[in-house]
Amino acid sequence: MRGRTPLLALRQVSRYFGAVEALVDVDLEVHAHEVVALVGDNGAGKSTLAQIVAGVLSPSSGQLEIDGEPVSIPSPSAANQLGVASVFQDLAVCENLDVTANVFLGQELRGRAGLLRDGDMETETRALLEHLTIRIPSVRTPLRHLSAGQRQAVAIARTLIGQPRIVVLDEPTAALSVAQTAEVLTHIQRLRELGLGVILISHNLNDVRAVSDRIEVLRHGRNNGSFPATAAHEEILAAITGAA
Amino acid sequence: MNAIDSVRDILTRNMRQSGIVIAFLAIVVLFAALNPNFLSPTNLTNIVLQYSYILILAIGMVMIIVAGQIDLSVGSVVALTGAVSAVVVIRQGMPWYVGVLAALVVGLLVGIWQGFWVAYVGIPGFIVTLAGMLLFRGLTFLVLDNKSLSPFGGTYYDIANGFLNGLLGGNGFDVFTLVIFGIAVVGFGVSQWRTRQGKIAYQQTVESMPLFVVKLVAVAAVVMWFGFQLSISRGLPIVLIILAVLIIAYTLVTQKSVFGRHVYAVGGNRHAAELSGVKVRKVNFWIFVNMGVLASVAGIVYSSRMNGAQPGAGNMFELDAIAACFIGGASTTGGVGRVGGAMIGGLIMAVMSNGMQLMGVPQSMQQVVKGLVLLLAVAFDIYNKRRASVLR
Numbered sequence: 001m002r003g004r005t006p007l008l009a010l011r012q013v014s015r016y017f018g019a020v021e022a023l024v025d026v027d028l029e030v031h032a033h034e035v036v037a038l039v040g041d042n043g044a045g046k047s048t049l050a051q052i053v054a055g056v057l058s059p060s061s062g063q064l065e066i067d068g069e070p071v072s073i074p075s076p077s078a079a080n081q082l083g084v085a086s087v088f089q090d091l092a093v094c095e096n097l098d099v100t101a102n103v104f105l106g107q108e109l110r111g112r113a114g115l116l117r118d119g120d121m122e123t124e125t126r127a128l129l130e131h132l133t134i135r136i137p138s139v140r141t142p143l144r145h146l147s148a149g150q151r152q153a154v155a156i157a158r159t160l161i162g163q164p165r166i167v168v169l170d171e172p173t174a175a176l177s178v179a180q181t182a183e184v185l186t187h188i189q190r191l192r193e194l195g196l197g198v199i200l201i202s203h204n205l206n207d208v209r210a211v212s213d214r215i216e217v218l219r220h221g222r223n224n225g226s227f228p229a230t231a232a233h234e235e236i237l238a239a240i241t242g243a244a
Numbered sequence: 245m246n247a248i249d250s251v252r253d254i255l256t257r258n259m260r261q262s263g264i265v266i267a268f269l270a271i272v273v274l275f276a277a278l279n280p281n282f283l284s285p286t287n288l289t290n291i292v293l294q295y296s297y298i299l300i301l302a303i304g305m306v307m308i309i310v311a312g313q314i315d316l317s318v319g320s321v322v323a324l325t326g327a328v329s330a331v332v333v334i335r336q337g338m339p340w341y342v343g344v345l346a347a348l349v350v351g352l353l354v355g356i357w358q359g360f361w362v363a364y365v366g367i368p369g370f371i372v373t374l375a376g377m378l379l380f381r382g383l384t385f386l387v388l389d390n391k392s393l394s395p396f397g398g399t400y401y402d403i404a405n406g407f408l409n410g411l412l413g414g415n416g417f418d419v420f421t422l423v424i425f426g427i428a429v430v431g432f433g434v435s436q437w438r439t440r441q442g443k444i445a446y447q448q449t450v451e452s453m454p455l456f457v458v459k460l461v462a463v464a465a466v467v468m469w470f471g472f473q474l475s476i477s478r479g480l481p482i483v484l485i486i487l488a489v490l491i492i493a494y495t496l497v498t499q500k501s502v503f504g505r506h507v508y509a510v511g512g513n514r515h516a517a518e519l520s521g522v523k524v525r526k527v528n529f530w531i532f533v534n535m536g537v538l539a540s541v542a543g544i545v546y547s548s549r550m551n552g553a554q555p556g557a558g559n560m561f562e563l564d565a566i567a568a569c570f571i572g573g574a575s576t577t578g579g580v581g582r583v584g585g586a587m588i589g590g591l592i593m594a595v596m597s598n599g600m601q602l603m604g605v606p607q608s609m610q611q612v613v614k615g616l617v618l619l620l621a622v623a624f625d626i627y628n629k630r631r632a633s634v635l636r
Contacts, residue, residue, distance in 0.1 A: 056519070077521040092519050094512035096579035097505075105509055106521030108502045115500045119442060158520075 005068040007032050007197040008053070008084070008166050013062030015048055015221075022048040023221045025062070030166060030197040035188060037212035037229075038201045041240055045221040046201045050170040053199065054086035055079035066166075080107065085159035086168040093155050095144040099136055100125045102143055103158045128157050132190050149180025156187050160194075167191055168199045173207055185211050205236060263624065264573055264585060268592050275599035282599055285477030288470065293404065293549065295594035296483045297322065297542040299587055301565035302572075303494050304538035306586040307531050309569050310498075312511040312578025313362065313369030315532070317354075317376030318539045318565055322558030323384040325350050325543030330393040330553035333400055340400035347540045347547075354380065355536020363529035377562070385555045394552025402482065404549035409479025418475040425471030428488070429464045436460060483545060490541075494583045507531060511578030567614070568593055571621040592617070 006029040015023040023045045051057040055073035109117040125139045134153040173181040215227045217239040225239040275282045325347040333343035361372040411420040498504035509517040572589025574581030
């Protein structure tokens with residue numbers, strides 16, 4: 001893994017909210033075919049980092065690189081164009097729209113006269129769900145009729161529209177039951193098999209150790225250690241709480 | 245799927261939509277039974293003429309409600325645009341189309357004004373349009389110098405009162421009207437057929453063939469009967485043509501265009517829509533611009549029907565338009581509602597008002613009944629939602 005140009009790299013990235021230091025000189029690298037977990041206590045700066053990569057926030061200082069090239073990501077749609085897709089903490093889907101409409105939201109296929117190509121979008125959605133082994137009764141089901149786990153699966157599926165290379169998942173399992181969490185974790189592994197670089201942000205060390213290749217710890221907005229997924233639970237916990 | 249299953253499916257799957265159509269038909273049958281004149285050609289024509297402007301307003305209103313906003317100013321905008329048109333045509337003596345154009349421009353400016361405050365300053369639509377309701381009513385009084393202006397006469401008068409009759413001749417009935425209705429029925433049939441074929445191609449469930457045919461024949465029969473009634477009365481009302489074009493155009497915009505999809509997304513989950521790259525401000529801006537323009541169309545139709553402009557015109561129209569949307573299945577929390585539903589909702593209001601007028605029910609009682617219908621329709625909606633969430 002080492003030595004190659006990383007898909008996404010953060011170099012000395014800082015972000016301040018007034019006098020509050022949310023992130024200070026953080027470094028992070030993500031390669032293709034790799035799930036990097038980002039762990040840390042509440043307020044460690046995990047979500048701030050996710051939002052910077054997703055184009056929701058811009059860094060106060062530091063540099064983002066994609067394929068070794070310096071880039072700036074000023075908006076969520078700019079992130080999409082650079083091949084960065086994200087799923088945020090709070091089930092970011094439209095419950096009144098059906099599965100297809102959610103998957104393609106913001107990136108709809110248009111035909112002649114600018115009308116929606118519903119048929120084509122449905123076919124692609126069905127293929128996509130199959131690809132990720134997501135089971136949903138029909139792509140025409142409005143999301144309010146789906147379980148929380150199925151909704152999160154749709155949110156993950158929608159990241160794959162427009163051929164992204166980097167997927168950021170901010171607490172994708174926070175609102176889910178045990179069984180639903182297991183399902184979402186398999187979807188994450190599918191993303192890695194598809195050759196994507198994944199940043200997984202989570203509170204749950206068990207989830208993280210189950211799917212990630214590398215675990216990066218943030219503490220008070222700073223890097224506080226990098227561990228292989230095989231590292232001992234206590235070791236990672238110590239880095240998170242600063243007990244070491 | 246056999247016939248009985250699919251009937252049950254249609255009834256239960258979308259209780260809200262089919263419930264409203266059944267309620268509409270029941271009300272029509274009730275009034276037809278109570279008053280023999282209700283289904284007379286003249287009265288059917290009257291219903292179309294009397295409520296066309298509410299239906300036009302409801303088209304724009306349903307998009308605003310779906311996006312999670314509300315517009316309380318449309319009644320005042322109807323008055324203002326009608327007043328401007330009256331000043332241009334009656335006081336200045338300009339041709340009718342200059343009046344129409346002036347009204348449309350005023351509607352556009354009103355929409356831009358309200359859209360700006362809602363979308364780019366971030367003030368809730370409720371407040372912006374409440375201010376607009378007062379603002380534009382006041383401007384109407386200023387424009388008209390507190391006096392009514394009439395009459396328009398001529399072509400302008402024909403917009404809401406004119407008929408296309410005798411273009412293709414006919415003995416006792418208008419052939420042209422029947423031809424137009426025939427084309428509409430065939431067009432409806434073809435589009436339904438293509439939708440069905442499309443669904444089959446994408447392996448979705450469809451109702452069984454006999455039921456599909458029965459449905460088409462029933463719709464065709466009702467529509468052709470309505471067309472025939474018009475054709476033996478005064479022919480095809482011009483307003484009905486305007487209305488039909490608007491309904492078709494806006495059904496396409498809301499159901500088949502990217503903009504329409506984004507309106508639903510903003511109403512469903514504004515935050516998610518924004519993160520997905522939907523330009524929420526733009527959507528909010530354009531729905532209000534659109535409402536302003538549609539309100540000016542309604543203003544033109546109304547001033548033409550009244551053959552003049554009054555300072556108090558269009559009072560409470562906003563409430564009729566909003567009620568039409570909610571009776572037609574729009575959700576109070578946004579994200580749900582259809583142009584077709586709002587049209588049925590508007591027709592329910594129209595048929596009830598007209599029917600009660602024919603029976604000589606006093607105005608006060610009409611208000612009471614309409615208020616109760618609105619309340620029951622929304623209560624039914626909420627009951628259905630609860631049931632659906634329990635079933636899940």
